[in-house]
Amino acid sequence: MRFVILGAGRIGLAHVDTLMKLDGVSALFIADLDSARAAAAAATVQGAAFGTIDEAFSWKPDGIVIAAPTSVHAELIVRAVQAGIPTFCEKPLAESLTSTLAVVEEVERHDVPVQIGFQRRFDAGYVEARRSLAAGEFGELRRMHMVTCDPTPPPAEYVPVSGGLYRDCHIHDFDILRWVTGQEVASVFATGSNRGAEYFAASGDIDESATILTLNDGTLVTLQGSRYNGAGYDVRMELAGTRGNRTVGLDERVPLTSTEPGVDFPSGTPWGTFQERFTDAYREELAAFVTVVHGTTPARCTPRDALEALYIAEAASLSRVEGRVVMLAEVRASARVEARI
Ligand SMILES: NC(=O)c1ccc[n+]([C@@H]2O[C@H](COP(=O)([O-])OP(=O)(O)OC[C@H]3O[C@@H](n4cnc5c(N)ncnc54)[C@H](O)[C@@H]3O)[C@@H](O)[C@H]2O)c1
Structure with missing residues (x-):
């Protein structure tokens, strides 16, 4: 399956490293507002592609991992579920209670699984x-x-x-x-x-x-x-x-x-x-997300849990x-x- 990672900062780079070693992951596309960061992250993975956020969505991934700053989680999750793409998003779900409530409602209107990154x-x-x-x-x-x-x-x-x-x-x-x-x-x-x-x-x-x-x-x-x-x-x-x-x-x-x-x-x-x-928990949560994308298991931590x-x-x-x-x-x-x- 093909995965996009949005955000190649502290946690995003760790997720790139983890994802590329998981069974079931065949290709990665890394996007970051800072294109040099996306390019540097892609250089660490053989065959990984990189580009803009729009290009990442056009690449038609099976799953998206959002590791961008909290301030953009809401817009990226909504964009992903509206495109019908199973999504993993780092905690917290959004910046404020009001926007978190809005995201939860929007996600629950779609039949698209979303897993939140509470790795504990x-x-x-x-x-x-x-x-x-x-x-x-x-x-x-x-x-x-x-x-x-x-x-x-x-x-x-x-x-x-x-x-x-x-x-x-x-x-x-x-x-x-x-x-x-x-x-x-x-x-x-x-x-x-x-x-x-x-x-x-x-x-x-x-x-x-x-x-x-x-x-x-x-x-x-x-x-x-x-x-x-x-x-x-x-x-x-x-x-x-x-x-x-x-x-x-x-x-x-x-x-x-x-x-x-x-x-x-x-x-x-x-x-x-x-x-x-x-380290082990981050690997297990992304391995679980791969099975969520595959349709084998439901998300263990939902947007409603994050709320x-x-x-x-x-x-x-x-x-x-x-x-x-x-x-x-x-x-x-x-x-x-x-x-x-
Ligand atoms: N689960 C955990 O233990 C854990 C640990 C650290 C951080 N986090 C969460 O992960 C998120 C990122 O934190 P970080 O410390 O890696 O931040 P960071 O600042 O190191 O990295 C964020 C990256 O996202 C990029 N970016 C900014 N806007 C973007 C956009 N619209 N689309 C794509 N990329 C964009 C930035 O250029 C940067 O490279 C935060 O929400 C944070 O709360 C979770």
Whole structure:
């Protein structure tokens, strides 16, 4: 099958590398607004073509992978589904709640599969957490703790267009929380601080976060985030039940240091980047997309899932700014009112 990749930046280049090694992928066409980037990416793959976005659509691919900036996701997804082409799009689905709602409605008007790039759904640890929880192997879920910490901050130009820490980064936690537990979030209380570069505060963003979420069944969840985690790239999820617990990300490379005498766990080199931590998950999600294009499986993460994760990110952003607990019902209701306007 023939695949187009739109956007040959950080994640796009990784997807080019992954896609070309997958069974079922016979040809690639790479398009980027910056034609030199598209050409350079195509040069890494034998026989890959490159060109403009219009030429990519005219090439009549079987599937499209969108790895362009968030600001153009909405228009590219709509163009792809209107052309009847199965689409994979990086998270988040769109820049705002209003445009996300519009894209979801447009996608659902067409019988064209769309998969959103929440790769944690394809990470072996999260897959096992979901399975063991559903099987009741550690009793009834009562508490969870999640962490997503970057070792170094993103560049200054990325922050103002990122949507902020909750929509850009913690949206991964919100999506995987729903997927692992099968629960919805009822309420959020979020706080954050500015301890790093001034460009975070200048954009109304934060670089450290702490959040409390309550799920519909009463399970309590704490979440921490940082753009300055000197120890390494730290992504974990701890689940505590009435008969035991499970932890995702507790491996030899987790960036933790024990103070206990004689304990040398973890002994590996700490994870340094999201690319290395999730290499296998990125491969699995694109392998799954190939089967979606083939018509063998449905998309594991749909635009509606992306909308649900964004509702939680909106609630967290509002909670932080207004210093109060925000019910998800409030965010859903105001989104519906805005969409009617
Ligand atoms: N799932 C993940 O873990 C993950 C990780 C990083 C980034 N992302 C997401 O991937 C997207 C891209 O992020 P990035 O860090 O690779 O950005 P980037 O800035 O490194 O790359 C974006 C590329 O898209 C090109 N581009 C701009 N407009 C375009 C258009 N209309 N059509 C085609 N190409 C266009 C740019 O020239 C650039 O080469 C963002 O939405 C981001 O949220 C997801």
